[in-house]
Amino acid sequence: METRDEKPYDHFPDETLLEILVKLPAKSIFRFKCVSKNWLSLISEPSFFTRYINSRYDSPxxxxxxxxxxxxxxxxxxxxxxxxxxxxxxxxxxxxxxxxxxxxxxxxxxxxxxxxxxxxxxxxxxxxxxxxxxxxxxxxxxxxxxxxxxxxxxxxxxxxxxxxxxxxxxxxxxxxxxxxxxxxxxxxxxxxxxxxxDARPCVVFRGVLHWICNKMTALLTYDPRxxxxxxCRFISVPNGAYHMNGKNAVLGVSGGKLCYFEMNGISVQDYNLPAWKLWVMKDYERGEWSLDRESGERKIDSFGFLCNLLSSYSPLFPVAFHPWNSDVVYFWHEGYILNFSIKTGWFDEDVFSTFCMLSxxxxxxxxxxxxxxxx
Structure with a gap:
């Protein structure tokens, strides 16, 4: 029998409650963490966040x-x-x-x-x-x-x-x-x-700070906890090519993994997209990387706005990883942000205009x- 202070949801097993919560929109999760201390505790657990991400088609x-x-x-x-x-x-x-x-x-x-x-x-x-x-x-x-x-x-x-x-x-x-x-x-x-x-922002992975240094060949790490x-600790970076102060490469966290993406060039030359490699940290304690995906040069042989845009000799820089989808890398090119798919090795047709030509x-x-x- 329920007491005056008890609510029906207080009797839900945690596993049942978790199955319900992971199906809700993010804004609802924000509200429901105020329902009770137990709900707040469940939602605040890092394991719940991972479970929530893995159960959804759309990213937070x-x-x-x-x-x-x-x-x-x-x-x-x-x-x-x-x-x-x-x-x-x-x-x-x-x-x-x-x-x-x-x-x-x-x-x-x-x-x-x-x-x-x-x-x-x-x-x-x-x-x-x-x-x-x-x-x-x-x-x-x-x-x-x-x-x-x-x-x-x-x-x-x-x-x-x-x-x-x-x-x-x-x-x-x-x-x-x-x-x-x-x-x-x-x-x-x-x-x-x-x-x-290097003049790059700090990357946080596993609660540890990572600063890029020595021409993007190493990471200086520090754990405040x-x-x-x-x-501090040094971790090497699998840097195979270095162009324009490392603007041909990007380091970041995506899908819970520490990733390093590198292009063997900074622009499309003679209608060829430069070769690229994607590395993922395999063993963090040992500082070992694993080559996850790579591609050779790709010929631009189709037409349209995107292909015409890429056919110029202007710089093409990888600038960020999608924080949840490790298949996506964002590029900057002539004032546009381009969405690059690792799976297809090509850019989505949707582009975002920044209205700024600064690189x-x-x-x-x-x-x-x-x-x-x-x-």
């Missing part, structure tokens, strides 16, 4: 945020959520100039360039929250920055990591749980050369999780 909402690397004012967004696109645009209009430093899940780390000492802000475009971080403790020259966030039992925690470059590498870390910055000297294993960071404070873009994935981050 996500955005790809593009930022011109030459100026902090130029941004555009490809999004499955119109509210996200609107909010991000208005945010930049209100507090210019903001530069995106890193993203993770549904959070964006911004840096204000109005002062000599950078000021960091954290924003969630889905919940429309915006907070500033305490001032960090050093003015020394900073290198790349990374952000890692996590939601557990409805509580959001995050870490911001700055790489400080001087005579040696140091790490400056802000933890939301401590509410302060801490400094550590970076200890790098199997390091045989000087670390030179590790008890070995300051301990110096950084891109950041922005995901809409089933349990949003409250900051």
């Amino acid at each position: 909402p996500f955005s790809l945020v593009f930022q011109c690397s030459n100026t902090a004012r130029a941004h555009f967004f490809i999004s499955t959520e119109k509210n996200t696109l609107k909010y991000l645009t208005s945010l930049h209009d209100q507090i210019p100039p903001l530069k995106i430093e890193s993203t993770n899940n549904d959070l964006i780390l911004y840096r204000s360039e109005n002062s000599h000492q950078p000021v960091y802000f954290l924003a969630n475009p889905f919940t429309k929250q915006f907070v500033s971080l305490p001032m960090h403790s050093t003015r020394r020259s900073s290198g790349p920055t990374g952000l890692i966030s996590n939601v557990e039992d409805g509580i959001t925690s995050y870490n911001v990591v700055r790489v400080i470059i001087k005579s040696s590498l140091n790490l400056e870390i802000f933890s939301s749980e401590r509410g302060e910055w801490m400094n550590f000297k970076a200890v790098i294993n199997n390091c045989t050369s000087k670390v030179e960071f 590790s008890k070995n404070y300051g301990f 110096a873009w950084e891109n950041f994935p922005l995901l809409m999780p089933l349990c949003s981050s409250k900051i």
